[in-house]
Amino acid sequence: MHTELLDSVSEEVNQAIARFPQETITKIYQDQGEFFSIEQFFPQEVIDQFMAEVEIVRPKLNRNYIPTHKKGGSVSHYLLRESAPSILAFYHSPAFIAWLSHIAGVPLLLCPDDDPHACALYFYTEAGDHIGWHYDTSYYNGERYTVLLGLVDRSTSRLECRLHTKEPGREVKELSLTTDPGLLIFFNGDKLHHAVTPSAEGEERIVLTLEYVTDPTMSRGKRWFSNLKDAFSYFGLPALLRQPGMKA
Numbered sequence: 001m002h003t004e005l006l007d008s009v010s011e012e013v014n015q016a017i018a019r020f021p022q023e024t025i026t027k028i029y030q031d032q033g034e035f036f037s038i039e040q041f042f043p044q045e046v047i048d049q050f051m052a053e054v055e056i057v058r059p060k061l062n063r064n065y066i067p068t069h070k071k072g073g074s075v076s077h078y079l080l081r082e083s084a085p086s087i088l089a090f091y092h093s094p095a096f097i098a099w100l101s102h103i104a105g106v107p108l109l110l111c112p113d114d115d116p117h118a119c120a121l122y123f124y125t126e127a128g129d130h131i132g133w134h135y136d137t138s139y140y141n142g143e144r145y146t147v148l149l150g151l152v153d154r155s156t157s158r159l160e161c162r163l164h165t166k167e168p169g170r171e172v173k174e175l176s177l178t179t180d181p182g183l184l185i186f187f188n189g190d191k192l193h194h195a196v197t198p199s200a201e202g203e204e205r206i207v208l209t210l211e212y213v214t215d216p217t218m219s220r221g222k223r224w225f226s227n228l229k230d231a232f233s234y235f236g237l238p239a240l241l242r243q244p245g246m247k248a
């Protein structure tokens with residue numbers, strides 16, 4: 001990987017973090033049941049740099065349709081690792097991980113390399129692309145955290161969120177968000193109930209997702225279930241077969 005490129009991503013991350021004081025964000029995160037969203041975390045130049053890499057992998061996206069649950073395109077960590085160095089540098093950024101760990105109140109780690117969701121792209125580019133209500137359930141032996149970064153949003157789709165669903169006695173708070181370029185969202189996957197409403201013809205929405213965990217180990221049974229779910233819901237069988245130990 002080019003050192004210059006790495007340096008420029010790490011400089012952009014440092015500048016972004018400096019604009020949003022850790023203590024303020026931590027308080028918002030805690031008050032919102034382990035969830036925050038920040039508009040314009042990155043300026044458009046950084047998004048443009050990421051988008052140049054998105055265009056390289058776009059022809060390889062995998063489309064899935066699971067009636068009533070999900071329709072859309074995805075590009076896995078495997079493909080991003082080959083063709084998207086600045087996006088990967090963002091995912092790996094030690095300063096970003098330290099900032100998120102402070103906010104989450106636990107040390108966060110990268111997902112194992114063979115997790116296709118570790119760093120991935122979601123494309124909503126055809127009419128009716130959406131995802132139904134779900135949690136980003138952790139199959140790891142620890143907590144799983146999700147970052148979403150808006151890259152393109154020329155759509156009427158909304159990221160619908162329901163906060164505090166697992167806090168007895170607390171009123172559920174509903175949010176309806178457009179994921180404009182530069183918007184950063186961070187949450188504990190098992191705490192945030194969320195969905196993306198269907199897109200209309202001619203619309204486009206592209207989101208980068210990053211996944212961090214507190215313990216990267218997973219039982220064999222859960223790994224098997226998680227891989228199958230990813231193959232059918234997101235990245236296709238070829239992605240499953242790329243995983244170490246899964247090759248024929």
Ligand SMILES: O=C(O)CCC(=O)C(=O)O
Pocket residue numbers: 122131136148159179194195196207
């Ligand atoms: O597209 C988004 O904003 C979120 C998608 C999502 O929640 C998921 O694929 O788990």
Ligand SMILES: [Fe+2]
Pocket residue numbers: 134135136194
């Ligand atoms: Fe999700």
